[in-house]
Amino acid sequence: MDRELTGKRAVVTGGSRGIGAAIARKLLADGATVVTTARKPTEDTPSSSTFVPSDLSTADGVREFAGTALEILGGVDIVVNNAGGCRTFQSALDIERDWQFTMDINFLSAVRLNSALVPAMRSGGSGGVIVHMSSIATTSSYPVILHYAAAKAALEVYHKGLSAELAADGIRVVALSPGNVMTPGADEARDGIADYLGTTGEADWAEGIPLGRIGRTEDIAEAVGFLVSPRASWITGSNLVIDGGRLAAL
Numbered sequence: 001m002d003r004e005l006t007g008k009r010a011v012v013t014g015g016s017r018g019i020g021a022a023i024a025r026k027l028l029a030d031g032a033t034v035v036t037t038a039r040k041p042t043e044d045t046p047s048s049s050t051f052v053p054s055d056l057s058t059a060d061g062v063r064e065f066a067g068t069a070l071e072i073l074g075g076v077d078i079v080v081n082n083a084g085g086c087r088t089f090q091s092a093l094d095i096e097r098d099w100q101f102t103m104d105i106n107f108l109s110a111v112r113l114n115s116a117l118v119p120a121m122r123s124g125g126s127g128g129v130i131v132h133m134s135s136i137a138t139t140s141s142y143p144v145i146l147h148y149a150a151a152k153a154a155l156e157v158y159h160k161g162l163s164a165e166l167a168a169d170g171i172r173v174v175a176l177s178p179g180n181v182m183t184p185g186a187d188e189a190r191d192g193i194a195d196y197l198g199t200t201g202e203a204d205w206a207e208g209i210p211l212g213r214i215g216r217t218e219d220i221a222e223a224v225g226f227l228v229s230p231r232a233s234w235i236t237g238s239n240l241v242i243d244g245g246r247l248a249a250l
Contacts, residue, residue, distance in 0.1 A: 021217070
C-alpha cells in the first residue's frame with residue numbers, strides 16, 4: 001500500500017476507542033504522525049499514536065490540548081473532529097440534564113479546536129483537511145436523542161460555512177455521517193435507548209439496513225483515509241453518508 005500521508009501531521013479527537021481509534025490506525029498505516037485525545041486511553045488506543053488526555057467539553061480543555069498537540073507535531077495538516085456521543089437518553093423537554101454537555105462535546109469542541117488549529121494550518125502554506133464526524137441522527141426527530149441530533153445538525157451547518165471560508169487557503173473541510181456502527185459508545189447508546197423505552201429482548205439493530213449488517217469501525221476509517229488523501233483533492237463541503245443504505249431519502 002502506498003503511504004500517501006507520509007509527512008502529514010494529524011490530530012484525532014475521541015481517538016481512544018471505536019471509530020476514532022480506527023481512524024487513527026488508518027492514518028498511521030498511511031504514513032501520518034498522529035496525536036489522539038480523549039479523557040483517558042483504552043486498550044484500543046493505537047500505541048503508535050501519541051495520546052494526550054483532555055476534556056474537550058470545555059473551552060480550557062480544547063485550548064490546552066491544541067497547544068500540546070502543536071508542540072508535539074510542530075504544525076498540523078489533518079484535523080479529525082470525532083469526539084462526541086450521547087451520555088443520557090431523555091425527554092426532549094428535559095433540558096437541564098444534558099443539553100449543554102451534548103452541544104459542547106458534539107459541536108463546540110469542533111468549533112473551538114478548528115479555531116485553535118487553523119492558524120497553524122494557514123501558516124504552513126500547504127493547505128490541509130478538516131474532518132467533521134456527524135451522524136444520520138440529524139435526519140430524524142427521535143425525542144430520546146434529540147439533544148444529540150440537534151448538536152450534530154448545528155455541526156453540519158457550521159461545516160458547510162467553514163468549508164467556503166477556508167477554500168481560499170487550500171484547506172478542505174469534509175464530513176461523514178455514519179449510521180449504526182458497532183462501537184463501545186454505540187453499544188452504550190443502544191442500551192441506553194432500550195432502557196429509556198423499556199424495550200426488552202435483543203433488538204435487531206441491522207433491521208432496515210439494505211446491506212444487511214451493522215457497520216464496522218473500519219468502514220468509517222477507510223472513508224476518512226480517502227477523504228484526507230490527495231485522491232480527494234477536489235472534495236470540500238461534502239457530507240458522506242455511510243450507513244449501509246439505511247437512509248431512503250434523497
